[in-house]
Amino acid sequence: MVIDCKHVWNFISDYIDGTLSEEAKTDVQKHLAHCEICSAILDSTRNVIILTADDHVFELPVGFSERLHARIDLELKEVSG
Amino acid sequence: MIAAILGGETQLFHELIRPHERSVYLMALSYMKNEADAEDVAQEAFVRAYRNLASFRAESKFSTWLISITLNEARTRLRRKALVPMDSIDTPPDEDQHVSPALLRDWREIPSEAAERGEIRKLLQEAIACLPDIYREVFLLRDVEEMNINETAAALNISIPSVKVRLHRARMMLQKQLAPQLKAATQQSKRRWFPWS
Numbered sequence: 001m002v003i004d005c006k007h008v009w010n011f012i013s014d015y016i017d018g019t020l021s022e023e024a025k026t027d028v029q030k031h032l033a034h035c036e037i038c039s040a041i042l043d044s045t046r047n048v049i050i051l052t053a054d055d056h057v058f059e060l061p062v063g064f065s066e067r068l069h070a071r072i073d074l075e076l077k078e079v080s081g
Numbered sequence: 082m083i084a085a086i087l088g089g090e091t092q093l094f095h096e097l098i099r100p101h102e103r104s105v106y107l108m109a110l111s112y113m114k115n116e117a118d119a120e121d122v123a124q125e126a127f128v129r130a131y132r133n134l135a136s137f138r139a140e141s142k143f144s145t146w147l148i149s150i151t152l153n154e155a156r157t158r159l160r161r162k163a164l165v166p167m168d169s170i171d172t173p174p175d176e177d178q179h180v181s182p183a184l185l186r187d188w189r190e191i192p193s194e195a196a197e198r199g200e201i202r203k204l205l206q207e208a209i210a211c212l213p214d215i216y217r218e219v220f221l222l223r224d225v226e227e228m229n230i231n232e233t234a235a236a237l238n239i240s241i242p243s244v245k246v247r248l249h250r251a252r253m254m255l256q257k258q259l260a261p262q263l264k265a266a267t268q269q270s271k272r273r274w275f276p277w278s
Contacts, residue, residue, distance in 0.1 A: 009182055013249035043188040044260040045252055049224050054196035057205050058107055061116050069095055071124045075131055076091045
């Protein structure tokens with residue numbers, strides 16, 4: 001089936017996750033082969049996902065772990081004492 | 082390990098929670114919007130988890146249970162402080178609305194090392210912070226913490242189709258905002274690095 005750009009946009013997330021049916025996947029791939037705008041949308045979406053998953057984007061504050069475990073220690077003592 | 086903790090080896094609780102520190106803090110931060118409150122909520126969530134450990138059901142995953150405790154804690158605090166309207170509970174955004182992506186003609190891949198750069202990191206953080214609550218929480222669990230669909234649905238107490246729809250919208254919203262910004266930022270810095278090119 002020939003699908004237009006807007007259809008492809010609806011499929012992008014499932015396409016990236018590999019959860020599209022074989023038929024829909026083939027339709028999307030056929031469209032991507034000749035549509036540079038949709039290809040750029042797919043590539044940039046994938047790129048955004050990879051960048052946001054990088055551990056450097058969200059780092060724990062310095063000393064977070066130490067303070068957390070000190071608080072847990074207090075709780076453990078309180079409960080057992 | 083949980084059985085051992087309940088049986089009296091309470092120090093093991095430290096080990097139990099270590100792998101979950103970041104995801105709990107991230108969820109807290111996504112609601113509280115500042116580091117100090119997020120840290121407070123995260124600590125409280127872990128303490129609550131300890132106090133309620135006996136009520137943890139083995140059929141669910143510890144990570145999803147922790148996330149739901151964290152969300153409850155964050156929402157309760159926000160409601161108490163009445164800092165921001167709870168759009169995820171009171172006024173759910175229209176689930177039928179379509180999000181159009183940013184239209185670009187070409188995309189040059191930005192390597193993941195770019196996320197180490199302060200300006201790029203800030204763009205990514207701000208764009209995620211701007212997402213409506215219901216999209217942000219799904220995006221953080223699925224794409225940042227890399228939980229699977231079932232775990233995400235369980236942690237947020239929503240259906241699997243809702244996870245998929247919300248994740249798709251979140252990704253499209255982020256692409257719409259970030260693709261032009263990232264393109265501009267990386268082009269600018271290239272010019273800065275190589276003034277002769």
